[in-house]
Amino acid sequence: MEEPHSESGDIAIRCPGCGQRFKVGPDLRGRMVECGSCDQRFRVEDEVMIRQRKFYPGERRDASLERFSRVPTQSPVAPAFEPIHYESEVPSAVTVDPTSPFRIILGIAGVLGAVIVVLILIFGGGPGGLLDGTSVAKRMILSSFTAILTMVLLLVANPHGRLKAALVGALFVAGLLALPFFFKEGTTKHVSSYQAGEDPLDGAEEIVSAEDPLNDIKKEMHYEPVAEALAKYGPTRSVQGKTAYGVWLRDLRDFNKHQVVEYLTQSTGASDESWLYPRPPDDFLIVLIDIENDLGRVADLCGRFGEVTRTFEGLHVIEVKVNNESFIQGSLDKLTNPDNPSFYELNRRELESIDLRRVGEAIKRLSVAEPKLFRRDIVKRLQQLLEHPDLEMKSDIARALKVWSEEGDGSVEAIRAAAKEIMVAEGTVPRPIIAFMVQSKDEEVIPILDQLWADEAGPWETLYGEMGPPIEDWVLKRFMDGSPTLKISAATLLAKVGTEKSLPALREAKEGARSETAVVVGRAIEAIESRR
Secondary structure, eight states, rough: OOBOOTTTTEEEEEEETTEEEEEGGGGTTTSSSEEEETTEEEOOOOTTTTTTTOTTTTSSSSSGGGGSSSSOOOOOOOSSOOOOOOOOOOHHHHHHOOEEEEHHHHHHHHHHHHHHHHHHHHHSTTSTTTTOOOOOHHHHHHHHHHHHHHHHHHHOOOOSSSHHHHHHHHHHHHHHHHHHHHOTTTTTSSOOOOOTTOOOOSSSSSOOOOOTTTTHHHEEEHHHHHHHHHHHTTTTTTTTTEEEEEEEEETGGGHHHHHHHHHHHHHHTOOOOOOEETTTTTTTEEEEEESSSSSHHHHHHHHTEEEEEEEETTTTTEEEEOOGGGGGGOOHHOOOOOOOOTTHHHHHHHHTTTTTHHHHHHHHHHTTTTOSSSSSHHHHHHHHHTTTTHHHHHHHHHHHHHHHHHHTTTTTHHHHHHHHOOOOOOOSSHHHHHHHHHTTTTTHOOOOHHHHHHHHHHHHHHHHHHTGGHHHHHHHHHHSSSSSHHHHHHHHHHHHHGGGHHHHHHHHTTTOHHHHHHHHHHHHHHHHHTOO
């Protein structure tokens, strides 16, 4: 007999509206229910119940049920004939299964990495390239490592075709190992290591005679790049006050070389043609192109990061014993905490660093710190840093000197010289520099500030007015000859600093002036008359 109940006792029903099947408890038999799918209401009666006939294990003879048996099935009956027996082994799943995405990615990475290294080996030896100055031996290390890695990745990525992968990998290995011997650009001049007793310039044309007393020095430093640079300036070795100098950097650590190059090129204004050449065993030779013909100034700059041991004026070369300890930065916690006893000492040292980024950060920290220690030393160094061409750094220096300078310490003169130089070169001067001069009541700023105010009155009017009565003649001249907008600003300034000599011009301008101009001029006249 068919039974609508399931093993759990629930009744299986079907909605007469949508046909959706449900199970409900036996207590709902004969009661009204609502379909959760179509919201139709119906009564749980025989018409909606699903009848299923029970059966017991072994009652149905369905072969597919054998797959779900919990007990082992009977072994098949041996056939009456002799079956075929295959001698071959069952194939491995590795050779049958498809290649996994991870292996595909490894293969692509191996090929792509090898291609990138090939391009670097071919094109990276040019000036400024990744391999510029790298020896053949080091290039071989790079190519060998890449070749081994590529071979391993290709073998791992191709489990179905290890032979093909090995052949392709062998092609990459052969190409990578051969390239360093065919593309040697950047290894001849920029040699960084040599075999013991080997002449690095063997076969090259000698540029010094046997009688030259500096012959040994030239050979030791490999003087050729300096000689080639000087040859461009003709017999006088100078054109319009510009020349080339070489700096022989002894014992310079490799990870400090970029700071030295950046410092020397920016401080001397050297051209982009300047270049750094590795020299064995741990030395470098930098050739500075198109700098001022002043060997002493270059030597002073080199003294910031080492000891100038020798100067060869005839060779245009300076030898420097580099102090690598000067590149080490102090504790950041102490550098940024003014309450720390080491704050002033460490930031003073940072001002001596050749890393301009560290110098700039130290200037900013000192500009907001109370001047307690090393005031004279810090002010002196800040004045020296005004020679740096970076306008942003000069602005920060002006802010710092506004806090640290004292009367008569030379800060006013240093800022004044920097302001005039910037005005000539740029046509404008950063506001912090002008603000320092105004605070110092340096009347030398009036011509500069007058021009800045005339070009753009709004941003400079307040600072200009802080100079007081000395600006009256300058402002009065602009009032009579300037534009209507400038006249309004000039009248506002004359109201603050003007005297009786400005009254005739103001009264004359008031007659027939526009309403806005007339109001401002009238207020200026009233302000001046009130100060009589």
